[in-house]
Amino acid sequence: MFSIGQLSKATGVKVPTIRYYEEIGLLPQPGRNAGNQRRYGQDGMDALGFIKHARDLGFSLEDIKALMGLDGQLGEDCAEADRIARSQLANVRDRIRKLEQLATELERISHLCDGGNGGCCKVLTALGDHSQCATEHG
Amino acid sequence: MFSIGQLSKATGVKVPTIRYYEEIGLLPQPGRNAGNQRRYGQDGMDALGFIKHARDLGFSLEDIKALMGLDGQLGEDCAEADRIARSQLANVRDRIRKLEQLATELERISHLCDGGNGGCCKVLTALGDHSQCATEHG
DNA sequence: CTTGAAGCTCTAGTGACTAGAGCACTTAGG
DNA sequence: CCTAAGTGCTCTAGTCACTAGAGCTTCAAG
Structure with a gap:
């Protein structure tokens, strides 16, 4: 106990x-x-x-509830558990792809400050203006 | 208007x-x-x-509030805005790294169901047992 | 002038916890 | 057996970034 x-x-x-x-x-x-x-x-x-x-x-807790509900039956639960796992995998892959675009964009923005600060700061401008972005993020 | x-x-x-x-x-x-x-x-x-x-x-909205508060001053705001942007970049990179480990793990788990279903489903077991994991996730 | 869209405020709900108040109970040492 | 620290209990409220709905008022087009 x-x-x-x-x-x-x-x-x-x-x-x-x-x-x-x-x-x-x-x-x-x-x-x-x-x-x-x-x-x-x-x-x-x-x-x-x-x-x-x-x-x-x-x-998610909801997914987990579903997964726990499956336990105990045979046959179908394999397919259903697998479906939930695969959907979670797709979700994770999607998040990775989006985050990679954001990283690219943030890197670009960070570099704007590199060349000294005579008449910098373009960082705030870049953050405010999507049309300056090199990639399609968000 | x-x-x-x-x-x-x-x-x-x-x-x-x-x-x-x-x-x-x-x-x-x-x-x-x-x-x-x-x-x-x-x-x-x-x-x-x-x-x-x-x-x-x-x-975050808090970050954005800070960024917006910087606007208007000169000199320091560049450094500060850049700091916030870089910290966000580090954050994003970290999340990507973690998600990649998860994707690896989820792929492995999904494959457990591939070979027919005689005595499958290992998916639920794999989800429940971290010691089966190939990578350090979470 | 009517009608339907768009606006207003207010309250409450989401997910997945986290924090704190103010108690009761357990456990180890003396 | 007693005490004190630690752990447990319930309950309420707060977090973040919204989202949904009720019930009302105002605007714009025909």
Whole structure:
């Protein structure tokens, strides 16, 4: 049996966050001891570990709820879990592409300040004017 | 003189968002007409354009407030604006790096489902277990 | 002059937490 | 057995950057 603090230490999820996950129905309600404190078993530990890892992989709590709901059935859940994972992968790839365009743009803007400061600063102007941009960002 | 709707169309910022920017003091309060409706001049248009572009570049509203506060002074603002832009660039690069690790991991997880479904689904297991990961993500 | 679009204010909701108040309970040492 | 520190409890409210909706007023075109 683990206390909420032990669970927190073991998984790296903060105590209020664990209570929050319980509140929104993501984490099953654990038993309580005589003094009304939460006591978790290995299943609670596993569930929280799953959530933590999926969160680190960028899944939304809603996705995670769906993934956890799949567990236990056979056959279809593979396809469905895979679909969710793939959609998350597409999402991540898209974010990378956008961020790369932003990095290009920010690099360009930063270089505007490089050549001394006689009559600089073009940085503010560049930030304000999309038509100066070399790439299509945003 | 522009109405809030015209400003919205011209900049691509939604009407409630413009009002929100005004509410938090990011956008100066415009004049009102006889019927209490907002009327903007070119300065309002420029300010909103600046905000929009900087938002697209990933700056927080707080950063943008700081950048807008710099405008008008000479000398130091270049250094300060450049500092903010560079810090944002570093931030973006960091996010790209992290997302790339996630993409690698998600690709690996997705492939677990490829070979038919006899005794698959490892996807849920992989999502739950960080020790199976090839890279350090999160 | 009518009608429909656009404007106004205000409140509340989103996601995923985080912070703080003000208690009760547990645990280790004496 | 007692005490003090630490941990736990619930509850409310705040974060960021909006978004949605109610219920009203004003504007612009025909």
